[in-house]
Each structure stands twice: as C-alpha cells, then as structure tokens.
Amino acid sequence: MSEETNTGGPGNRWRLSLDSWAVLLALLIALLVRTGVFKHVPW
Amino acid sequence: MASAITVPQVQPVQPVFRFLRVIPGVLLLAAVGYAGKLLEQNVGTYAKAHHWTFPNIEYVLWAILLGLLISNIVGVPEIFRTGVATYEFWLKAGIVLLGSRFQLGDILKLGGVSLVLVAVEITGSIAFMSYLGRAFKLKPKLTSLLAVGSAVCGVSAIIATKGAIDADDEDSSFSIAAILALGAFALFTFPVIGHFLHLSDKAYGLWAGLGVDNTAEAAAAGSLYSDTAGKLAVLVKSTRNAMIGFVVLAYAIYWAGKGQAQAVGNKAAFLWQKFPKFVLGFLLISLLATYHFFNKDQVGTLANLSRWAFLLTFAGVGLRTNFKEMRKQGLRPFVVGAIGEVVIAAFTLALVIGVGKLFGG
Numbered sequence: 066m067s068e069e070t071n072t073g074g075p076g077n078r079w080r081l082s083l084d085s086w087a088v089l090l091a092l093l094i095a096l097l098v099r100t101g102v103f104k105h106v107p108w
Numbered sequence: 109m110a111s112a113i114t115v116p117q118v119q120p121v122q123p124v125f126r127f128l129r130v131i132p133g134v135l136l137l138a139a140v141g142y143a144g145k146l147l148e149q150n151v152g153t154y155a156k157a158h159h160w161t162f163p164n165i166e167y168v169l170w171a172i173l174l175g176l177l178i179s180n181i182v183g184v185p186e187i188f189r190t191g192v193a194t195y196e197f198w199l200k201a202g203i204v205l206l207g208s209r210f211q212l213g214d215i216l217k218l219g220g221v222s223l224v225l226v227a228v229e230i231t232g233s234i235a236f237m238s239y240l241g242r243a244f245k246l247k248p249k250l251t252s253l254l255a256v257g258s259a260v261c262g263v264s265a266i267i268a269t270k271g272a273i274d275a276d277d278e279d280s281s282f283s284i285a286a287i288l289a290l291g292a293f294a295l296f297t298f299p300v301i302g303h304f305l306h307l308s309d310k311a312y313g314l315w316a317g318l319g320v321d322n323t324a325e326a327a328a329a330g331s332l333y334s335d336t337a338g339k340l341a342v343l344v345k346s347t348r349n350a351m352i353g354f355v356v357l358a359y360a361i362y363w364a365g366k367g368q369a370q371a372v373g374n375k376a377a378f379l380w381q382k383f384p385k386f387v388l389g390f391l392l393i394s395l396l397a398t399y400h401f402f403n404k405d406q407v408g409t410l411a412n413l414s415r416w417a418f419l420l421t422f423a424g425v426g427l428r429t430n431f432k433e434m435r436k437q438g439l440r441p442f443v444v445g446a447i448g449e450v451v452i453a454a455f456t457l458a459l460v461i462g463v464g465k466l467f468g469g
Binding site for chain 2: 082083084085086087088090091092094095098099103104105106107108
C-alpha cells in the first residue's frame, strides 16, 4: 500500500507509492480505451 | 519463498534496472495465469470427449494450483521473485478497472451496507484477536499485528502497522506468514462452505469480502464461486481496505501513549498516507462509467483488461505461497491466527445471513 514506498528522507517525499502507480496505469489504460487506441481486448 | 514473509525494503536501485528486474517474474505470472486459462478451456472439453466425469475447474483455481505446485515443488528461482512480487500491483490496477462494471449508485448502496458490516467485523475481530493473543501469551505487538491483519486487510495492514508501532521484523514475519497460510486455506474452504449452505452470489460475495483477509485471496475466493460473487467480494474488501488508516492510526496512538512508538504528528497526513489510493481510482472509473464516458464496447474492454490483471494476481497468489517457509515461522501465531480466523469466518457468515434475513437476498 501507500506507505510501502513512502519511507525515507526528504528526497522521497514526492515518490509515488505502488498503489498510486497502479491507479495511474489503470487510468492511462482507461484513457487509451476511451480514445480508441485499444479497440477490443478479448478474454 | 522468502519474499512472501519478509517486509519489503526500499533498495537504492536505478529505476531502469528496477523495471528490467521485474520483467522475468511478470512473464512467469502471465505464463502461469494463461496456462490456467488454457487448462480451464481444454480439460473440460477433453474430459467430455472421453466421457469422463470431471468437475468444471475455473481458471482462478488452475492458476493458483499451478503457482502452488511451482513454488512448493521446484521453488521460484531468484530471477523471477521481484516480478512475482508485483502481483499486488496488478491486483490494484485490476480493481480500478473493475470500477467500470459498477454503477456509482450501486456502489454507494452496497458500500453503505458493507460499511456497517465492515465496522462490526473490524471491531469484533480486533477485540477477539486481542483476547486470543493475551490468552496464548503472545507478545503484545505481535498480537496487534495479527489483530490488524485479520480485521482489516492482511499483509498490507500488517506492513502499515509495523512501521507505525515500531514492531520487530520477526513479529511482522510471523503475522504475515500466519495471514498468508490462513488466506490460502480460506481459498479452498470458503467456496465449499458457500456451496454447502447454498449461499446466493450476493451473500457469498459479502462473506468472502468480510471474512478473507488478504485482498488477492478475497478476490480469488469470490471469483471461485461466481463472477458476481467475485465483484462483490472485491467491493466489500475495498471498503475494509479503506478503513486501514483509521485502525493503524488508533494503534499508533495507543503504542505511542505507552511510550513504545513514535507519536503521530499530523493525523490527517497520516491518514492520507495510509489510505489505499486504488479505492479512489475504483470510484473514479465507476463515476466515469456511470455518466457514460465509456460506451458499451469500451466497458467490455475495460472489464476484460481487469480480468487479465486478476489473472496475473491469481498466479502470484500461488507462486508466493511456500508452505515450507511458513512452517519455519513457528506454530503459536498460526494457532492463534487459525482459531481467530475460524471464529471471524463464523461471525461474518452469521452477520451476512442475518443481514440477508433482515433485508432480503
């Protein structure tokens, strides 16, 4: 979760957590689907 | 596997090397998960063609079983371990994408009901685990870690609490091993009990979300029952996860009051740091889907991408579970954890059945 990568000194203050990276990736994928870059992903 | 029971450490590695190091393990997750999917499709067809009676085993179980076989028979080579550990990353990305399959109104309605159940579950679980820890004379901080792990969200909660209450590495390893072993056990027992009691998808999903500790195992236990149960289990488990900050803050204040942990300065910043951000992502995608930001085909594509992300997660659940490593952690925390889990599972099952009788469904 968030705290896993938020430990450390001041240089790490703005480092994103694993959690936040997962959210960013998912939102990017959603945007790519919305804009038609990913048209159809089968299961 | 050692990585399953040690607390993640931040290592000074360049981002590009860190990225390259995860590739072999992610490929292994994909290969094991895809093999599970192929087995689901082909074993049933093969058995039918040869007139064999064979149960229909879902890809979820195949992926976990293949992972367990690899981890416990040949072991996961070092080169794959960093990538295998990313299964939680895929889980969280999958949960965010799963938001596209929920209408925001349904989430608020279900979330409202589950929030009450979660509050009751967390209070009851922490009280009972604390009592058990005292009865078995476990170290107080080990008891706190086991209580948080059982009540809120498994390994993530234990890691969060360990830092906040200055617990030993050994205590957190004990607790993580106990929670992982019991999570693996729940994976195989929850669906059997659910079918035995003829629980509806809704009731079972609620139960899996409330009763199974780790998010990956809760998602898997729900999906093993049905797709609807899997969706609900993830929703309820995410509600539990959202409570993590409050519970960890309470423990941090308690131990700081005893002079055995650092005092918490800015409580709002503490809560934000501990809050699982994927819950916000899940709500955002659901909001966008509710207001038709995505068309029907796009929602289908997002749902399929979510399934692929979960496939990697389920493979990871099997690959990171090594029973030999867990046995090394000693028996007492397992006994306490096991008694606690059985009681919590029975308690949450009674809650779900009681709510079903009160409100129907």
